[in-house]
Amino acid sequence: MKSLNRSAILNKVREDGPISRAKIAKQTKLTPPTVSKIVKELLQSEIIIEKNQGESLRGRKPTMLVINASNFHIIGLDIGPKKLHVVLADLDANLVEKYQTIIPQKITNDGLLTLMKESINHVISKRHIDKKKLIGIGVGMHGVVDVEKGVSLFAPILQLRNIPIKKFLEKEFELIVKVENDARAMALGEAWFGYGSGVNSIIAINVGRGVNAGIIINGELYHGEHFIGGEIGHMTIDIDGPRCSCGNYGCLQSFATGPAIATRAKHEIATGRVSILSQWVDNDLELIDGKMIHEAAKKGDSLSIEILSQAGRYLGIGLTNLIHTLNPSRIIIGGGVSKAEDFIMDSVKQTIHERVLEQSAKQTEILLSKLGDYVTAIGAVSLLLVEVFPPDQQSRTSIVL
Template sequence: MEFFSTANKSLIKDINTATILQIVRTKGPISRAEISKLTGLNPATVSSNVGSLIENGLVRETGIGASSGGRKPMMIELNPDAYYVIGVDMGTTDVSTGITDLEGRIQHKVTLPFGDRTEPEEILGVIRQSIRDVMAASGLETDRFIGIGMGIHGLVDPDRGISLYAPAFQWEDVPIAEPFSREFGLPVTIDNDARAMALGEKWFGKAAEVGNFVFLNIGTGIGSGIYVNGELIRGAHFGAGEIGHIRVQDTGERCFCGIVGCLSTLASGPAIERQARHDASAGLAPHLLQLAGGEPGRITGELIHQAALQADAYAIRLLDEAGRHIGSALSVIVNLLNPEMVLIGGGVSNGGDFLFDGLKEEAALRSMANNIKKTYIGPAGLGDDCGMIGAAALILRSVFRNPNQYNS
């Protein structure tokens, strides 16, 4: 009986401490009295738990606050420099790795290309090097790091730390978390890259106050992270959110998934570039070809956007068509889930209004009016760093769920 009593007390303390830390993170600077009022915990419990958080460095006293009639209170805030997290954003062509503080702010980052590598050990070797590079650049001691979060391309089993299927590299069932944890001596948590990005927006971006939203990652591939009632959805077999494989037309290139007309084959970064290069070679995009120095192979997404900004009709039409394909697929999600917000990130989102105007119009045309009229659709808040910040958040959420594990 004593064991269960002790275990219950320990659990309650963990819950109380986590609750207080979340309040400090989201509301700080804040007084102990305000924490007591917001949580319903008695002042003695709040003081005891705040004392523990101060002792392990997660929060700090920041000075005297304004009086509401009695003695002026001591204010408490998160100590963002107490620990650091490594966030790894694995794409299909490169890896971006950053170090964040406890507030998700990137302190150092590095991007390394994969080149023509496709084998698991080759790709994971580049990722290992990126982690070594960014840790060395930070100058921080190893004990200042509390974990490595990794957003991984493709289907991922976060519970076992395994890449189930990475379509760009055609590999299956590759262990990632355990080997990286063993090598770096740190906890490692992995998830699909788009879900990690959605988590980043929930913790540190535009979706902080939103319970139902969809994050679309539109880059070298197209995927999404879905929040329903405040919970990140993975699906029964970790395949939730594969919006890139919604069929949006009956003809076109066959996708690696076996379907013709997938959104990814029409509106991903590589798909848009392929179309532009083909049309430039056929003489259909003269201004774009001129910007590329007469070499269709040098046409990139950035160059297409530049041409659109210069009022090139072809580039404007190409980005508009891509946006409409995305809007068509998005309408399926809007009608099915009725989200409050749709955030769009990844390189293609840099197309701006040339992309978003057609996207919003097509989504509205194909969605129930009641479902779309109050849905915000726009660019994500964290920009190009969203993948790294979201990956770091995979570790940060465990800190805030159980801060007592970091007692010094």
């Protein structure tokens, strides 16, 4: 019961601070002595602090309480197919330090773990952070993750299996480590600090070298029975489509990702289509990538504009399937491909509008993430914030500071 009360008070201060002890007692329906006792403990732990006194119509002015966000830090990692992003954030997800490094091709399990360790040490040492004020480490890992064991079961693009991320990092840093699929971490970050805040059900889509979805239903992350819930990149869009890296044919990933967009551009140019891309790469078509196609589209290249629009239509088909299956309040799109928003979003929304079953489903909001390149790393930070400020103490073990 004390833990439940502590959680209720912490969340009230986080959500409504600056707030007085009396208002906390009134709004949580806890007795003033209970609030005073727990607040005293929280002040001693320095997770909350007293601020300037508030207004009062009569009598002594109340002392206000706020979260001491800048006093504690969380490390967040985003491990993608090509890059590793690391952030050091405070309890408000303000990024006080960030770092990125390239993941070498053909890296091994041990090599990737070592790269994580070195990157974490880099951000800690740059800010000279007191390790006693480090709450933990959150990891957003691409591919299939066993959340309970903190193991990366399969990272398809890196072609790595059974990476013991949690065990390794907890041993190295003696901190709590939470590991999650990157898209689900992204969804959690959106729920805490992005367009998912205050919304009951959202789907966050990460479109880059792959297509993954993080699904939040009734405020809870959905994992699926075998941790593959949200692997929408392998949803079949066209049974006669190209072969996907997973071995199946016609997956969404084969149409809407950066590599898929580049593959189509190469094919069209090789069969005679005219494009500024040919000049840019001096006819070495293998140099064409998704970022280059976006740049060409901004220059008015008709082929690049057509290809991005077509990718948007395929993505729209995938999102329509999600709307029909889960009917979320909002869908939030992030990842590298989303940066071409001027050329894909109209076709995404038009496709959904044409294909959804019910008129009301056309009202599903389709938004682009506002959290930028570090959205998944911020989501990884949120994996620890859920433990510090648990919305349902009965289903989580909160971190005691």
